[in-house]
Amino acid sequence: MEKKELRAIVRRLKKDLTDEMKLEQSRKVFDFIEQMPIFKQAHSVLLYHSMPDELPTHDVIKAWAKVKQVYLPRVNGDDLDILPFDSMLCDDNQFHIFEPTGDNLLPPEKLDLIIVPAIALDAQRNRMGRGKGFYDRLLNPLTKVYTIGVGFDCQFFDSIPCEPHDKRLSAVVTPQHRVIS
Numbered sequence: 001m002e003k004k005e006l007r008a009i010v011r012r013l014k015k016d017l018t019d020e021m022k023l024e025q026s027r028k029v030f031d032f033i034e035q036m037p038i039f040k041q042a043h044s045v046l047l048y049h050s051m052p053d054e055l056p057t058h059d060v061i062k063a064w065a066k067v068k069q070v071y072l073p074r075v076n077g078d079d080l081d082i083l084p085f086d087s088m089l090c091d092d093n094q095f096h097i098f099e100p101t102g103d104n105l106l107p108p109e110k111l112d113l114i115i116v117p118a119i120a121l122d123a124q125r126n127r128m129g130r131g132k133g134f135y136d137r138l139l140n141p142l143t144k145v146y147t148i149g150v151g152f153d154c155q156f157f158d159s160i161p162c163e164p165h166d167k168r169l170s171a172v173v174t175p176q177h178r179v180i181s
Contacts (some may be wrong), residue, residue: 003128003161014053025152026056038146042112043139044069046082049098055150061085063065066122071106080138082106092097108138114147121149121172122124122160125179139167145169146170153177
C-alpha cells in the first residue's frame with residue numbers, strides 16, 4: 001500500500017470518531033505516557049497543539065506545563081522551531097496551526113522527550129506524517145532524545161510504508177497498542 005492510499009484510509013477511519021471518543025483515547029494514551037519512567041524523568045517535553053483530526057493535546061499541554069517545561073513546534077520554512085509553551089498561540093500561518101510566538105528558540109537536542117503526532121504508526125515503531133517532512137527533519141539528527149509517536153487506535157497498523165529518511169521512534173502509543181524499544 002502506498003502512503004497516499006494509507007493517508008486516505010486513515011482519514012476515513014478518523015471521521016468515524018466522535019469528539020468524546022477522541023478525548024477518551026487521548027486520556028488513555030497520555031495516562032500511559034505519564035506512567036513511563038522516561039516521562040517521569042523528563043524536564044523538557046515537546047508536544048504538539050493538536051488539530052481537530054489529531055489525538056487531542058490541548059488539556060495535556062496545560063496540565064504538563066504545570067510540572068514540566070513544555071515546548072511546541074513552529075513551522076519555519078521547511079523546518080520546525082522549538083519554543084516554550086505559553087498562552088501566546090497564533091494560527092496566522094500557511095497551515096492554520098496554532099503555534100507559539102516569540103523568539104526564545106530551544107535547540108532540539110536540549111529536549112528530553114518529544115511527543116510526535118502521526119497519520120499512521122506501526123508495530124516496528126515507524127511513523128508516517130502528513131507528507132511535508134517537518135518531523136523527519138527535526139528527528140533525524142537527534143540521537144539521544146526519546147521520541148513517542150501517538151495516535152488513535154485506527155492509526156495503528158502491523159506495517160506501514162517507510163523510506164530511508166524516515167526515523168524509527170523510541171516508542172509508539174495508542175490506547176490499545178504500546179510498542180516500546
